[in-house]
Amino acid sequence: MSVAHTGRPAEGRRFSLLSLFEAMATPHQLDRYLELVTPMVTVRDLRAEVALVRRSTADTVTLTLRPTRQWRGFRAGQFVQVGVVIDGVRHTRCYSPANAQSSTDGHVELTIKAHPDGLVSQYLHAQARPGLVLDLSQAAGEFTLPSPRPRRLLLVSGGSGITPVLSMLRTLVDEEHVGSITFLHYAYTENDVAYLDELRALADANANVSLVLAYTDQEAGGHLHGFFGLEHLDAVAPWYADAETFLCGPPGLMRGVREVYRELGIEDRLHTEEFAPAAASAEGEAGGxxxxxxxxxxxxxxxxxxxxxxxxxxxxxxxxxxxxxxxxxxxxxxxxxxxxxxxxxxxxxxxxxxxxxxxxxxxxxxxxx
CATH class of the missing domain: 3.10.20.30 (Beta-grasp domain)
Structure with a gap:
């Protein structure tokens, strides 16, 4: 009688050897020793090397990351945690990949806005260079496109909130989605729009994609001016009640869109992702x-x-x-x-x-x- 070999005993031996090596490495994990030789050689830790750095606006930096073998990919709209050591202290922040989830090279593209009080964002904007190794988490989050894809989609973003919805747009284009897509982005001025050339190219190359740029501090140029309201919604997506809307942006934009959708009774069609912390109010709560x-x-x-x-x-x-x-x-x-x-x-x-x-x-x- 022949016995089929499944390969599991060999796999078990590998894990046993790994456990043995880790036990010998006590009190530190094996990866703590490996990183002294080369940070990108890891047993368990997920890390990423900066392969490319691009600065398209005055206060943003786009990093193309090459993750280690532990990377499991992501779905458009999800986020990752990025860890960096600054002055001997490890800091972690969340960022959303901007590339399509169907990217075949395994790379992760992050565009990071240098916020005035952002320790990590300021560091990466000023210091990121090819070869820099960062800690990376697996992707997480529920802000993702449903399957099957909706027939009509409205993607709304503001500032650096563009990254998760851009990932959605790139993914839909890669999938050759034929439904109607309107991409509405808010920025102070045209110079503050990350990915401007690519957004225009995607709209020009795909008849089902409509790009709408709204400027809050620039009167000339763009398609809309001022802040989000019902008049903006009617102008860019009169079919909004029959669509799914995905929104990510600063608190003011998030609040404005939510209020309009709530008044219209279609809040169930609005899907959101926060990228800025809500302000804590101490009024009536301090004490004790x-x-x-x-x-x-x-x-x-x-x-x-x-x-x-x-x-x-x-x-x-x-x-x-x-x-x-x-x-x-x-x-x-x-x-x-x-x-x-x-x-x-x-x-x-x-x-x-x-x-x-x-x-x-x-x-x-x-x-x-």
């Missing part, structure tokens, strides 16, 4: 104390987010995006009431996992930190 029980520290409630209050107390909880997307800062609230600054929802349940970066305490709160 925040107890970090695992550390034995108690501090007066300042009304700021729990992540900011933990850091002000000298603690260093894990975090990633600082805007409620990546869930890296999820911590157990053992008691008290908190409010989510993104949704406005309050939570009074004990022993509840909450996101520190978007939760503010309302009175006394205890956390398992």
């Amino acid at each position: 104390a925040v107890s970090f029980t695992a550390s034995g520290i108690t501090a007066d409630n300042s009304g700021a987010t729990l992540l900011e209050q933990a850091e002000a107390a000298g603690l260093h909880p894990e975090y990633g995006c600082r805007m409620g997307i990546c869930f890296s800062c999820t911590t157990v609230k053992t008691s008290g009431c908190t409010r989510n600054v993104r949704t406005g929802d309050t939570d009074t349940d004990p022993d509840k996992a909450i996101q520190l970066c978007v939760s503010v305490p309302m009175g006394d709160v205890a956390l398992d930190i």
Whole structure:
């Protein structure tokens, strides 16, 4: 009787050898030693090397990344966490790939706007060069195109929120999608539009793609001027009630679009992704104390987010995006009431996992930190 060889015993031996090597490397992971030789040779860690750097506007930088073999790809609209060491401290931020999910070269394209107070974005804008190695997470997020693709799509973006919806547009074009697509982008001026030449080329080459540029600080040029409102929606997509809308941009644009869709009763057709943290309001909420029980520290409630209050107390909880997307800062609230600054929802349940970066305490709160 012959026995078919499945290859599993060999695979098991490889994992056993890996576990043995890692045990010998204690107290550090094996990758901590390998990175001393070359950062792109890893056993478990996912990393990416900067292969190309391009600066198309005054305050943005586009990085083409070559991930290590652990990379599993992404769906258009998702985000990744990028880690970089600055002055000996590792910082992590979330960015959305801008290339099509169907890209065959395995590369990841990120366009990063250098925000005035953005430590990581300012560093990458000024310092990123080919050969720089970054930490990279697998892609995550639910802001993705449905399948089958909608017959009509309205893609709305503002500023650096262009990247996830551009990824959607590129993916749809690669798939030869024949449905109607309107791409509406808001910027201060024409000089602030990343990917301007490519957007125009995509619209020229695809009869089903309509590009609409709206400038808030420039009266000449563009198709629309000022801020989003019903008149803009009627002008660019009169079929909006029969379409799916995907939106990513700064808080003002997000709020304006949501309000219009809510008034029209079609909020269920609006899909959104935040790329800026919501502001925490301390009005009526400051008071009481925040107890970090695992550390034995108690501090007066300042009304700021729990992540900011933990850091002000000298603690260093894990975090990633600082805007409620990546869930890296999820911590157990053992008691008290908190409010989510993104949704406005309050939570009074004990022993509840909450996101520190978007939760503010309302009175006394205890956390398992």
